[in-house]
Amino acid sequence: MTPSLLTFQEVRFGYNRTEAPVFDGLDLSLKEGRITAILGPNGAGKTTLLYLVLGWLKPWAGKICLLDIPIENYSRRALGQHISLIPQSEHTPFEYTVLEYVLLGRAPYLPPLGAPSQDDEKIAYEALVKMGIGDLYDHSILTLSGGERQMVLAARALAQEPKLLLLDEPTSHLDLSNKVRLVHILRKLKNSGTTILMSTHEPELALALSDDTILMEKGRVLTSGRTAEMVTEENLSKIYHIPVKTVFADGKKFIAWM
Structure with a gap:
């Protein structure tokens, strides 16, 4: 049984x-x-759930545990070595180069006031290469497009080498080619042992990528289980309040709406 x-x-x-x-x-x-x-519409509570996992928000009651240890028992440094986040977007007030920005993902591994080592720089650069943007390493982050910034945020999260990778609407700023690239990268990360939890309002992304799906609406988990059993016409019509159809082509399920 999977723990x-x-x-x-x-x-x-x-x-x-x-x-x-x-x-x-x-x-x-x-x-x-x-x-x-x-999976759920805007306002379902998806991002709130991710912020609770990160310890940015504190529950009124109950317990959240990582590896059977309550989240609040971890130091910020230790939690940063276990969990990283790819946010929807992030304000950047300083003119970092792309490599400098991705190196921020190495902060949980550095001693107080310590500078990144050559190994840290190598890990950060390799994360950029994985995301297909290694050629941007010396560009100012302020000059990038929205899609390029999203890929840099993903590279920073990869540089953190997390056990649990969180993604908040990860494809919201990406064009089709970068969406496909991200899906392939996430599959490789899973195959190498990384656990991934992502919020999305796109049923197509859940079908393409996830093993399991949690359906949410207005802060409630309606149901959860294997993705193929969760992403159905009945469930999607219920949470999005529109008629949704599923169609099959080449043995794969696709979503259509009217």
């Missing part, structure tokens, strides 16, 4: 205690070495 890397146990959380919580009694178990998609 659980991450668990939510009766987690309750909200942004305002005078209003209904976003999550109320949330239970989840994330299997090690698999790709899991959190």
